[in-house]
Structure formats: structure tokens, C-alpha cells
Amino acid sequence: xxxxxxxxxxxxxxxxxxxxxxxxxxxxxxxxxxxxxxxxxxxxxxxxxxxxxxxxxxxxxxxxxxxxxxxxxxxxxxxxxxxxxxxxxxxxxxxxxxxxxxxxxxxxxxxxxxxxxxxxxxxxxxxxxxxxxxxxxxxxxxxxxxxxxxxxxxxxxxxxxxxxxxxxxxxxxxxxxxxxxxxxxxxxxxxxxxxxxxxxxxxxxxxxxxxxxxxxxxxxxxxxxxxxxxxxxxxxxxxxxxxxxxxxxxxxxxxxxxxxxxxxxxxxxxxxxxxxxxxxxxxxxxxxxxxxxxxxxxxxxxxxxxxxxxxxxxxxxxxxxxxxxxxxxxxxxxxxxxxxxxxxxxxxxxxxxxxxxxxxxxxxxxxxxxxxxxxxxxxxxxxxxxxxxxxxxxxxxxxxxxxxxxxxxxxxxxxxxxxxxxxxxxxxxxxxxxxxxxxxxxxxxxxxxxxxxxxxxxxxxxxxxxxxxxxxxxxxxxxxxxxxxxxxxxxxxxxxxxxxxxxxxxxxxxxxxxxxxxxxxxxxxxxxxxxxxxxxxxxxxxxxxxxxxxxxxxxxxxxxxxxxxxxxxxxxxxxxxxxxxxxxxxxxxxxxxxxx
Amino acid sequence: xxxxxxxxxxxxxxxxxxxxxxxxxxxxxxxxxxxxxxxxxxxxxxxxxxxxxxxxxxxxxxxxxxxxxxxxxxxxxxxxxxxxxxxxxxxxxxxxxxxxxxxxxxxxxxxxxxxxxxxxxxxxxxxxxxxxxxxxxxxxxxxxxxxxxxxxxxxxxxxxxxxxxxxxxxxxxxxxxxxxxxxxxxxxxxxxxxxxxxxxxxxxxxxxxxxxxxxxxxxxxxxxxxxxxxxxxxxxxxxxxxxxxxxxxxxxxxxxxxxxxxxxxxxxxxxxxxxxxxxxxxxxxxxxxxxxxxxxxxxxxxxxxxxxxxxxxxxxxxxxxxxxxxxxxxxxxxxxxxxxxxxxxxxxxxxxxxxxxxxxxxxxxxxx
Numbered sequence: 001x002x003x004x005x006x007x008x009x010x011x012x013x014x015x016x017x018x019x020x021x022x023x024x025x026x027x028x029x030x031x032x033x034x035x036x037x038x039x040x041x042x043x044x045x046x047x048x049x050x051x052x053x054x055x056x057x058x059x060x061x062x063x064x065x066x067x068x069x070x071x072x073x074x075x076x077x078x079x080x081x082x083x084x085x086x087x088x089x090x091x092x093x094x095x096x097x098x099x100x101x102x103x104x105x106x107x108x109x110x111x112x113x114x115x116x117x118x119x120x121x122x123x124x125x126x127x128x129x130x131x132x133x134x135x136x137x138x139x140x141x142x143x144x145x146x147x148x149x150x151x152x153x154x155x156x157x158x159x160x161x162x163x164x165x166x167x168x169x170x171x172x173x174x175x176x177x178x179x180x181x182x183x184x185x186x187x188x189x190x191x192x193x194x195x196x197x198x199x200x201x202x203x204x205x206x207x208x209x210x211x212x213x214x215x216x217x218x219x220x221x222x223x224x225x226x227x228x229x230x231x232x233x234x235x236x237x238x239x240x241x242x243x244x245x246x247x248x249x250x251x252x253x254x255x256x257x258x259x260x261x262x263x264x265x266x267x268x269x270x271x272x273x274x275x276x277x278x279x280x281x282x283x284x285x286x287x288x289x290x291x292x293x294x295x296x297x298x299x300x301x302x303x304x305x306x307x308x309x310x311x312x313x314x315x316x317x318x319x320x321x322x323x324x325x326x327x328x329x330x331x332x333x334x335x336x337x338x339x340x341x342x343x344x345x346x347x348x349x350x351x352x353x354x355x356x357x358x359x360x361x362x363x364x365x366x367x368x369x370x371x372x373x374x375x376x377x378x379x380x381x382x383x384x385x386x387x388x389x390x391x392x393x394x395x396x397x398x399x400x401x402x403x404x405x406x407x408x409x410x411x412x413x414x415x416x417x418x419x420x421x422x423x424x425x426x427x428x429x430x431x432x433x434x435x436x437x438x439x440x441x442x443x444x445x446x447x448x449x450x451x452x453x454x455x456x457x458x459x460x461x462x463x464x465x466x467x468x469x470x471x472x473x474x475x476x477x478x479x480x481x482x483x484x485x486x487x488x489x490x491x492x493x494x495x496x497x498x499x500x501x502x503x504x505x506x507x508x509x510x511x512x513x514x515x516x517x518x519x520x521x522x523x524x525x526x527x528x529x530x531x532x533x534x535x536x537x538x539x540x541x542x543x544x545x546x547x548x549x550x551x552x553x554x555x556x557x558x559x560x561x562x563x564x565x566x567x568x569x570x571x572x573x574x575x576x577x578x579x580x581x582x583x584x585x586x587x588x589x590x591x592x593x594x595x596x
Numbered sequence: 597x598x599x600x601x602x603x604x605x606x607x608x609x610x611x612x613x614x615x616x617x618x619x620x621x622x623x624x625x626x627x628x629x630x631x632x633x634x635x636x637x638x639x640x641x642x643x644x645x646x647x648x649x650x651x652x653x654x655x656x657x658x659x660x661x662x663x664x665x666x667x668x669x670x671x672x673x674x675x676x677x678x679x680x681x682x683x684x685x686x687x688x689x690x691x692x693x694x695x696x697x698x699x700x701x702x703x704x705x706x707x708x709x710x711x712x713x714x715x716x717x718x719x720x721x722x723x724x725x726x727x728x729x730x731x732x733x734x735x736x737x738x739x740x741x742x743x744x745x746x747x748x749x750x751x752x753x754x755x756x757x758x759x760x761x762x763x764x765x766x767x768x769x770x771x772x773x774x775x776x777x778x779x780x781x782x783x784x785x786x787x788x789x790x791x792x793x794x795x796x797x798x799x800x801x802x803x804x805x806x807x808x809x810x811x812x813x814x815x816x817x818x819x820x821x822x823x824x825x826x827x828x829x830x831x832x833x834x835x836x837x838x839x840x841x842x843x844x845x846x847x848x849x850x851x852x853x854x855x856x857x858x859x860x861x862x863x864x865x866x867x868x869x870x871x872x873x874x875x876x877x878x879x880x881x882x883x884x885x886x887x888x889x890x891x892x893x894x895x896x897x898x899x900x901x902x903x904x905x906x907x908x909x910x911x912x913x914x915x916x917x918x919x920x921x922x923x924x925x926x927x928x929x930x931x932x933x934x935x936x937x938x939x940x941x942x943x944x945x946x947x948x949x950x951x952x953x954x955x956x957x958x959x960x961x962x963x964x
Contacts (some may be wrong), residue, residue, distance in 0.1 A: 268830060422836040519935055519954050519961075543819040544957040545836050547790040549617055549910065551852050552631075552866040555893060558903050568928075576931060 001069050003250035004186070007177045008071045008208065009124075010112055012086055013098035014106035014463065018128040022098060022160040022169070023072060027239060029166055030063035030070070038302070060091075060206055060252045062236045065170045071252035073193070073208075075112070086115055087268050090282075091193040091208035091252060093123040094177030096169065099144055101127040101135040101157070104434055106463035107404045113147065122177050123148055124156070126169060128351035131159040143431055169576030182209075187278040188212030190255075190271040192222070195262055197316040201232070203259040206252075207271060210282060212526070213248035219274035220255070223281040227264045228274065232256040262316045272418050290338025291397055291468060292345055292447050293382040295326050295363035295490060296352070297334030298579055303358060304333045310356035311335060314348065321348055326383070330490045330572050330584065331361055336383055339365075342447055361581065363490050364588055367443045370395040385565075387478045389529055396474040397443040399466040400425070407435045409458040416457055420445035421496060440469060444494070479504050481512065482525040486575035491587060504534040507587060512536040514583035519544070522577050612869055613662040614851040615687070617648060618862030620669040620880065626733045627800030628792060632864030632878045633669050639882065641675045644863075645682045651683070651861045651876075660688035661846035663693075663718050676708060683712035691847045693718055693757075698736040701744035706751035717748050718757040718788070718846075722776045724791060725771055728764045729806070732792075738778075745782050755844055757786035762816045762822060764792055765807040772818055776825040785844040789822045790837050791815075823835075836910040836955055853911055855904040871895050898923065905945075905963050907954060914944035917946040928961040938962060 013019035024547040060073045060281045069497035075088040089095065095116045099105055116123060125148060127140045156172060158165030182189075197203055214220065214231060221228045233256040235243040247253045259265055270281040298307045311323050321344075326336040339345040346363060352358050370390040381387050401422070405413055407429075412426070417439045425438035441450075446466065454462045477500050481491040495503050504526030511524045515538050522538040549557050571578035620634040621641060634640075639818075664686055671679065671694050686692070693716040694709060701719070709717065723729055724738040725889075735742075748756055758779050762772055779787060793800040794808050823833050831839035835853060836847060851858060860867045864878040877889035895903070901923035908915035915947040917924075924945075936957045937951035951958050 046752070264917075267739075351908060516706070519937060519957055541954060542816045544954045545791075545952075546956050547793055548837050549852070549907065550849060551860060551868070552864070553859050554852065554868070554907070555866075558899070558906060561902075561906055561956075561960055561963060564956075565925075565963060568960060575936075 017100040108464040182249035186211040294365040297331040299359040384492040395471040401467040405462040412457040484577040508534040612857035614858040616860040619671040663691040664689040665848040673698040679703035698740040698744035716755040
């Protein structure tokens with residue numbers, strides 16, 4: 001199709017502001033899908049996403065409107081996937097900025113809107129849910145226009161739920177979003193903006209063709225990683241996968257690569273033709289680095305091979321996931337995994353448990369640290385148990401946090417951020433009622449329970465987003481936990497010195513509650529280096545017998561004994577001490593749940 | 597002695613030399629009781645003895661055995677003529693024990709038991725504290741216990757055992773010491789001392805569970821106190837919960853702990869014969885009709901070895917290890933030795949004093 005008749009756009013919206021509903025209406029209105037065959041929300045294909053109301057993997061749908069070909073490119077909605085969002089936006093010339101007229105702009109919307117503006121996209125602002133009694137279309141229009149430096153009258157007022165105004169949205173896309181402007185005759189360049197793994201067909205790449213064109217069975221290669229493959233099938237989503245013979249500059253579609261490993265086809269890479277390769281890659285490829293780390297261990301140590309296979313398979317369609325084998329004296333064999341952020345970690349964990357039926361122990365998450373060893377160079381540490389005891393200096397990652405909150409909750413937010421070692425940035429009024437706060441915070445302070453705390457202290461009104469903002473020196477200490485004199489590596493943590501005592505005390509108290517009494521006294525200690533900062537003792541049992549045992553009791557007592565023996569085998573052994581798995585779970589939960 | 601004695605024969609099916617006879621009848625079911633008992637069925641005593649003798653005739657050739665134990669229930673609650681009819685029909689035995697509740701022991705009963713060949717009585721005293729007896733729902737008073745003891749002595753019994761229970765809600769270390777002192781003063785040849793087990797779901801646990809929970813920590817050293825007091829008085833702590841003087845161990849129970857075969861007859865009774873364990877129906881009506889509805893359990897060599905270890909480690913005599921090594925967990929055994937809880941003598945295995953206090957956990961450690 002003539003590029004002049006193509007419009008590529010995505011939808012930027014906060015969760016629950018109506019992105020999926022609007023996408024559904026667009027599909028209905030353009031008759032891409034009949035009402036009958038339509039599921040509630042077509043674009044959210046994964047079960048997990050539907051439950052969480054978020055979208056992990058972007059997809060693209062082609063629809064027709066008044067002689068034009070419109071490609072709707074879906075974007076993930078969460079901060080952990082900023083990189084993926086930016087790649088999706090790069091595949092578009094325009095974006096719908098959808099704001100709930102009853103809620104106003106949220107922190108996430110702001111972040112993604114800025115991202116779209118940076119990418120040079122034409123923004124079409126939309127005030128949604130104007131049918132709600134609480135809606136304030138005019139106020140929202142002013143807020144959005146302010147943000148964009150646009151005229152409030154150009155903000156579309158719609159109700160995706162009733163369908164009112166959706167046709168105007170499609171018209172606005174055709175009128176305002178510029179057509180693609182690639183060179184059809186130049187060597188082929190296509191941006192890989194997402195990929196997925198299909199167990200029968202291998203890696204499927206979602207691409208935006210920028211220059212030139214390519215066809216089915218053509219030999220292709222990527223410019224950044226130099227991966228080569230033949231295009232087994234080309235096609236578009238309308239919304240079902242529909243094969244086409246050719247994809248040309250300006251078009252959006254998919255390529256079935258036959259590759260068996262998604263890491264060989266990285267998001268952001270450029271596809272070109274082997275026969276007539278392009279010289280220069282499209283801008284934007286970067287290796288995303290995980291910032292949050294946690295150990296994943298099977299609760300049943302026999303399940304280690306299953307966990308390894310599951311991670312391998314997950315990695316096939318999640319290039320951002322990294323992992324390496326880890327051995328813990330307490331938890332056995334597992335993997336230290338790196339994630340883009342907390343949500344990414346949650347999703348990986350849930351998928352492992354749900355799709356692969358694994359029971360996992362997950363250690364408290366930690367961030368990446370940069371450590372200068374005494375008389376040594378700088379190293380990056382991803383595991384508290386590997387944190388050197390003798391250090392010259394340590395740096396930890398910081399984030400630039402953006403929080404939008406009704407003005408009456410500003411005090412609560414400031415208090416929370418102060419507790420979390422935050423540095424105030426600025427405060428601005430988005431409207432007479434709503435305030436935008438910026439803070440610089442250590443990433444380590446938000447990986448635990450920051451978001452829950454923020455929500456509960458603002459009665460759910462705060463919205464939050466962050467961007468990584470580099471490393472800074474920190475006054476940090478490694479706290480170790482010792483049970484019966486043996487260090488429990490899985491419970492080591494890196495913490496600011498001011499919080500070290502409280503955290504150590506909490507861990508020790510919890511372990512004392514959870515470790516059953518045994519045949520000897522068990523010392524439980526928290527220590528920084530050789531200095532013990534908290535101590536408790538689990539007293540030895542003084543008796544442990546089955547009182548009587550005569551002829552009629554033998555079978556029952558034997559079965560009890562066998563059960564007890566089997567229980568012992570399931571216990572994790574720390575030195576001579578048997579620690580039930582529940583103890584680790586409980587302690588890991590306080591690591592994740594609360595803060596003194 | 598009216599019982600027939602035969603010179604030869606294996607005695608019991610499968611070569612068992614030990615016979616258990618269950619008499620389920622009681623005046624009242626105590627809240628903590630977990631045995632097969634029957635109350636309000638007094639008209640069935642005769643029919644029950646008939647049924648017992650029928651089962652015995654089916655299972656036993658009439659030859660002599662080493663030990664017989666009449667347990668319950670309350671065997672001495674059984675109508676005396678029926679009890680005597682049963683006793684006289686039993687095979688000859690070197691040890692014949694009957695369990696008795698103190699309030700049932702009349703001078704006549706003591707004499708008749710003795711005449712019927714009973715040579716050992718196990719008296720369910722439990723405690724000498726009136727209010728604690730009430731907590732246990734026992735009918736006897738402390739005076740009953742002492743009187744029963746005297747009557748049995750008078751009738752000529754020189755092998756008496758006293759059952760004590762400790763860890764009763766409301767008991768204190770002082771009151772436990774008083775119980776032990778009174779028991780020692782009576783001077784039985786044998787004492788069984790059990791910690792009260794509050795079985796989940798029993799009437800007793802529902803009523804007293806919370807109180808027991810509160811006392812748990814305080815009661816933790818009761819076991820130690822019991823052992824210390826009784827051994828100081830000259831009793832031998834020969835089994836986890838059993839003490840004796842003058843070598844008078846409970847020979848019948850010793851057979852269980854040594855892993856020997858035994859035949860059990862009566863409602864709910866268990867037998868272990870060869871590689872097989874079986875349990876009769878616990879339903880009295882079925883049993884009376886001769887429907888045993890037996891549950892069977894096959895015991896392979898491995899299981900029997902594990903049971904030998906489990907039972908053998910309850911005794912003070914070292915456990916001979918011949919043929920039992922495969923039933924041990926070498927790592928667990930090494931840990932237990934390291935903690936000073938067990939001693940592996942190569943040929944034999946024994947628990948240390950502390951090991952015996954922790955016998956349950958240590959056995960779980962040691963057994964494969």
C-alpha cells in the first residue's frame with residue numbers, strides 16, 4: 001500500500017483509563033472483528049495480563065478506515081518495560097494519549113507521553129469516560145493541553161464504553177498523524193519492536209518496515225547481533241495472523257523466523273536483507289540491563305531440572321530475563337535471576353508457578369551494587385552473599401521518581417520518601433487539586449514495599465513512576481544471618497547502616513519463632529562482619545518421646561516415625577540445624593512485606 | 597489351677613508365645629481414653645467371653661505360652677463369673693497379667709484372680725491427688741488405690757505394677773513429686789509412668805487442651821523428674837515409660853519391644869504373626885457375631901527391621917544390630933553420636949541418658 005495511506009499509532013494510557021476498551025471499539029467500528037467473535041479485550045492475549053489489567057507483550061493490529069490502513073501498535077503499560085514501550089513508540093508516527101476524564105493525568109501517563117514526545121510522535125489527546133457522572137472533560141482537557149502545549153479544543157471527548165466519539169478518533173488519526181516517510185527503494189530496514197515465541201513456529205518477530213521491502217522466504221539478517229534466518233512466513237494481524245507475500249516500507253507485520261531462541265532476535269534490532277543489506281542500523285538498539293535480582297529456588301530440590309527447563313523456555317520469549325545458577329547452603333540449587341523491575345519479577349515468578357507448575361522459594365529482591373574492594377577495582381554485585389566484607393566504597397542505583405497525588409496527601413508522600421532516604425526534587429500543581437512531586441530515591445528503597453506503602457498512605461490516590469538515574473555512593477552494610485554459627489547465605493542482605501539494627505532484629509526474632517526446637521540449643525544471630533547486632537536462642541528440647549507403645553500401637557507409631565523421618569528429609573539443613581522451609585518462607589516474606 | 601496344660605506344641609499360631617486378650621467393658625469411658633471400650637453393655641459380658649473363647653479356639657492350639665495379658669477396657673469390671681470362666685479357659689503361661697482399676701479390687705476379686713492363676717496385676721492408679729483423678733474422670737479415690745494395693749498383697753501377689761500419669765492439667769512439680777513419693781512408698785515391683793497425651797478431637801482435649809498448652813513449658817521436665825525420682829528409689833528405667841525392681845520387667849510387654857510375635861484376641865485386638873499384622877473389628881456387635889472384619893498389614897523385612905529399631909531403642913539394653921544395619925541412616929546416626937545422644941558399639945546400638953529423653957527425635961534421626 002501507498003505509504004501516504006498508512007497510519008501507524010499506539011495508545012498511551014494509564015491502567016484502567018480505557019486503552020483496551022478503546023482498542024476494542026476501534027476493531028468493532030472498522031469491522032476487523034465481529035462482535036460475536038470478539039473477546040472482551042482482544043489485545044490482551046495472555047491470561048496473566050487479563051488478570052492484572054496490564055499488557056506485557058506488544059502486538060500490532062491492522063484495520064481499515066476510509067481508504068486508509070491503520071496499524072494499532074500496542075504498548076506495555078508499566079515502568080519496568082519502558083524500553084519496550086520506547087521501541088513500540090519508535091514504530092509509530094503518532095499516539096493517542098488517553099486520559100480518564102474522571103481521574104486526570106497519572107504519573108505513568110506522564111512518563112509515556114514524554115517518551116512519545118521525545119520520539120517525535122504526533123500526540124492525539126483523548127479525554128475518555130465522559131459518560132461517567134464524576135467526569136470533568138473540560139478540566140481534563142485543560143490539564144492535558146497544558147502538558148502538551150496544545151489547544152484544549154483539540155482534545156477529543158469520547159466514551160470508549162458507549163462508543164461515542166470513537167469515529168472522531170479514527171478521523172483524527174488519519175488527519176493529524178503523519179504517514180510513514182521511509183524510502184521504498186532503499187535497502188530494506190525493519191525495526192524489531194517486539195517478539196514472541198511460539199512452540200511450533202519458533203520466534204515470531206513484530207516488525208515495522210522503515211525502508212525497502214522484503215518477501216516470504218527471503219534470507220534476512222539482523223544488524224546488531226548478525227542473526228541470519230529465512231522469513232518462513234510474513235503476515236499481518238487483522239486481528240488474527242494473516243499471511244501476506246510482502247511487507248513494504250511503512251507497514252507493520254510479523255515475520256516467522258524459525259529461530260529457536262528469542263535472545264538471538266533482540267527488540268530494537270534492525271532486520272535487513274542478506275542479498276542487499278543496509279549499511280546503517282535504525283537507532284535505538286540497546287542491551288537492557290536488569291536492575292533487580294533475586295534467587296529462585298525450587299521448594300522441592302528434586303525440581304531443579306524442571307526449574308532450569310522452565311527458565312530456558314521463559315527466556316525464549318522474555319529477552320530481558322537473565323539468570324545464572326546459584327547454590328545456597330540453605331536453599332540448595334537454584335538460580336539468581338535478574339529482572340527489569342519488581343513487576344517483571346512478579347510476572348516471571350507467577351508464570352513459572354502457573355505455566356510450569358513449580359513451587360518456588362524466592363529470596364528478598366536486591367538491586368545491583370557497584371563495589372570497590374579494598375585495594376581492588378570496581379565490581380558489580382548482584383547477590384548479597386557475594387558482597388565483599390572489606391570494601392572501600394559502594395554505590396547503589398537511584399531512580400528519578402515521579403508521583404502525582406491529590407494535594408491533601410502531599411505530606412504523607414513526603415514523609416514516606418524521607419523514610420526511604422529520598423531527596424526532594426520539585427513540586428508542581430497540575431491543577432488546583434493535584435500535585436506532581438519528583439524525588440530521587442535509592443532503587444533498593446522501592447523494590448520492597450514502597451508501592452504498597454504509597455498506596456496505603458494516600459488511600460490509593462497516588463500514582464507513581466520512575467526512571468533509573470544512575471549510581472550514587474551509599475552508606476551500606478551487609479547483614480548476615482547465622483543459625484547455629486552457620487551463615488545462611490539466602491538471608492544475607494545489604495541495607496543502609498541506619499536500618500541495619502532493626503532489620504537484623506526483625507530477622508532474628510522471626511527465625512526464632514519459626515525454627516522448631518531441636519535436640520540442642522540453637523543460636524540465631526544477625527551480624528555485620530564479626531559484630532553481632534542481634535541474637536536469640538532456640539532452647540533445646542528436654543524431652544521428645546512417644547509415651548507408650550504396646551502391641552496395638554506399633555503400626556501407628558511406626559507410621560508416625562516414618563512421617564517424621566520424611567519430614568526431616570524435606571528440611572533444609574543449615575549445619576546441624578534443621579530449618580523447615582516455612583521458616584525461610586516466613587523470613588523471606590518479612591523481607592518482602594514490611595519494614596520495621 | 598483349672599487350666600489344661602499340654603507339654604508339647606508350638607502354642608499359638610505362627611509360633612507366637614505371647615497372648616493378648618482384650619476386655620472392652622468399662623463403667624465409664626474416661627475423656628482421654630483411646631482404646632476400644634464399651635460402656636452400658638453389661639448384659640453382654642457372657643456373650644463376649646463366649647466370643648473370645650471361640651476366637652481363641654480358632655487361633656490357638658491350647659498349648660502353653662510364655663505370657664498372657666488381659667487388657668481393656670477394665671478387665672476387672674467384667675462380671676466376675678465370666679472373668680473367671682475366661683481365665684480358666686486360657687492356656688498355661690509363665691506370666692499372666694490382668695489390668696485392674698483400684699475401685700474394682702475387692703478382697704474376693706483379689707483372691708479369685710490369684711486362684712485362677714493370675715500372677716501379676718497392673719493397677720491403674722494414675723495419680724493420688726483427688727482433684728486430678730477427677731480431671732481424668734477416674735472413679736477411684738486415693739484411698740481406693742492404697743486399699744486395692746493392700747488387698748492384692750494380702751491375696752499373695754508379689755508382682756504388682758502401678759500405672760501413673762503425669763502432665764495432668766493442674767498438676768505442679770510439687771504435686772508430681774508427691775505422687776511419685778506415694779507410689780514409691782507403696783513399693784510396687786513395677787511402675788509405668790506415662791505422659792498424658794491429649795489426642796486431638798478427644799473430649800479431654802476439647803476440655804483441657806488450652807490449659808495443657810499453657811502448662812507445656814513447665815511440664816517439659818516432668819519426664820526427667822519422673823526418671824530421676826524412680827531411679828533414685830532403686831527402680832530400673834528399663835523402657836521409655838517403664839520401671840522395675842528385682843528384675844521384674846513386664847515380660848509380656850517386653851515381647852513387643854523385642855519384636856516378637858503375639859496373638860491378640862478380642863474386639864479391636866491386634867496380632868503380629870510372621871510377616872503379617874492384623875486388627876480385629878473395633879465394633880462389638882460384629883465381633884460378638886464372630887465377624888472379625890480383620891484389617892491386614894503386610895510387614896516386609898525392611899518394615900520389621902525399622903520396627904525393631906524403633907522399639908528396641910526404647911529399652912535400656914543395647915539393641916543388637918545383627919541384620920539391622922540396613923534399617924539405619926548412617927548420617928543421622930553420626931549426627932546423633934556427635935550430639936552425645938547415641939553410642940554405636942558396632943555390634944549394638946544404645947541411646948545415652950539424654951538420648952533416651954529425646955528418644956522419639958533421636959530414633960527418627962537414626963532410622964533409615
